[in-house]
Amino acid sequence: MSQRIALITGASGGLGQAVARKLAAGGWSLLLVSRQADRLAEAYGADHLQIEADCSTVDGARQIFEHANVHGRIPTHLAHCVGNIRLGALHRMKEADWHACLDANLGSAFHTLAAFVGNLREARLPGAAVLVSSAAARIGTPNHEAVSAAKAGLEGLVRAAAATYAANAIRINAVAPGIMDTPATTHLLNNAALREVTARQYPLPGIGDPNELAELMAWLLSDQAARVTGQVWSLDGGFSTVRPLVK
Ligand SMILES: NC(=O)c1ccc[n+]([C@@H]2O[C@H](COP(=O)([O-])OP(=O)(O)OC[C@H]3O[C@@H](n4cnc5c(N)ncnc54)[C@H](OP(=O)(O)O)[C@@H]3O)[C@@H](O)[C@H]2O)c1
Incomplete structure (x- = not known):
């Protein structure tokens, strides 16, 4: 079998x-995108094809595929891991923060997925995409109004696009994590007391590990998930669906 991209x-x-890390260990060929080339070089050295582009714009998303195609590499699979966490009560949210939240979480998903499926259709290839929502899209969570709205939009995008492109054998799914230990949450988890309180909000207490979510995303991209499309998979310790037992 040829190497998957x-x-x-x-x-x-x-x-x-x-x-x-997960896909590279499984033998995948990777195309990596960031708005800043130096951040990719810092994380990956000279490994993999690295592309500097802003996928939250129409032009930026198109550039990614032009660049990949020039190198003769048509990505058949997409893991869209862009987003930010802008928390704050609705009445206090600044217009600039609202737009930044929408651009990062919904605009980037819309434009990247559009360019991805367009490129696959031109090449007449099947494929699969997995996008990242949030537990806060499903359950009302204080001060999450902006990110909840954006991620709920992303989930609608995933279902509609899955319906449109099933006929092209392109599968589209999302995952919905609770809080995970990543640079996006450093400010929310930067002392032991905060971590403890946060962890206890989950019926299965704890802080999520991005490696666990990566396992699920890799599975959704794999042929083992060949019959799965239009789904949102929660990985949130029960946060969005289960009430914790209060003692
Ligand atoms: N961490 C959590 O607790 C948590 C919980 C629920 C959902 N999520 C979701 O998980 C995904 C991954 O987040 P993470 O935790 O890995 O955060 P992260 O470490 O901050 O990574 C997010 C990446 O998105 C890129 N990005 C941010 N704003 C962008 C924009 N406007 N346009 C284009 N790229 C942008 C940044 O890359 P460059 O600056 O290099 O371009 C950044 O490295 C996101 O969709 C996030 O919403 C995270």
Whole structure:
């Protein structure tokens, strides 16, 4: 079998790096995207094809595939790991923060997925994508209004696109984690008391590990998930569906 090619966006981030490690260990060829080339070089040295682009814009997303195609590498699989966490009560959220949240979490997903499926259709290839939502898209969580709205939009995008492109044998799914230990949450988990309180909010107490989510994402991209599309898979210690037992 020829080597499978996966595109990872947000590859400089905590989850992006975990997915890259997992797929590389499985023999995948990787295309890695960040808005800053030096962040990729710092994380990966000279390994893999590295692309500097801003996938939250239409042009930036298109550039990724032009670059990949020039190198003769058509990505048939996508792990979209871009996002940010802008927390704050609705009445206090600044317009700039709202737009930054939408661009990072929903705009990037929309434009990257559009360019990905467009490229696959031109090449007449099947493929699979996995995007990243959040537990907060499913359950009301204080101060998460902006990110909940953006991630709920992402989940709608995943279901609609899965329906549209099933006929092209392109599978599209999402994962929905609770809080994970990554650079995005350093400010939320930077002392033992905060970590303890946060961990206890989960019916299965704890802080998520991006390597666990990477396992699930790799499975969704694999042929073992060949019959799975249009799904949102939670990995949140029961946070979005189970009430903890209060003693
Ligand atoms: N960590 C958590 O607790 C948690 C919980 C629920 C969901 N998530 C989701 O998990 C995914 C991965 O997050 P992470 O925890 O790995 O965070 P992270 O370490 O901050 O990585 C996110 C990456 O996204 C890229 N990015 C951010 N804003 C962008 C924008 N406007 N346009 C393009 N790229 C942008 C950044 O890469 P460059 O700056 O190098 O371009 C960054 O490295 C995100 O979708 C996040 O919403 C995380």
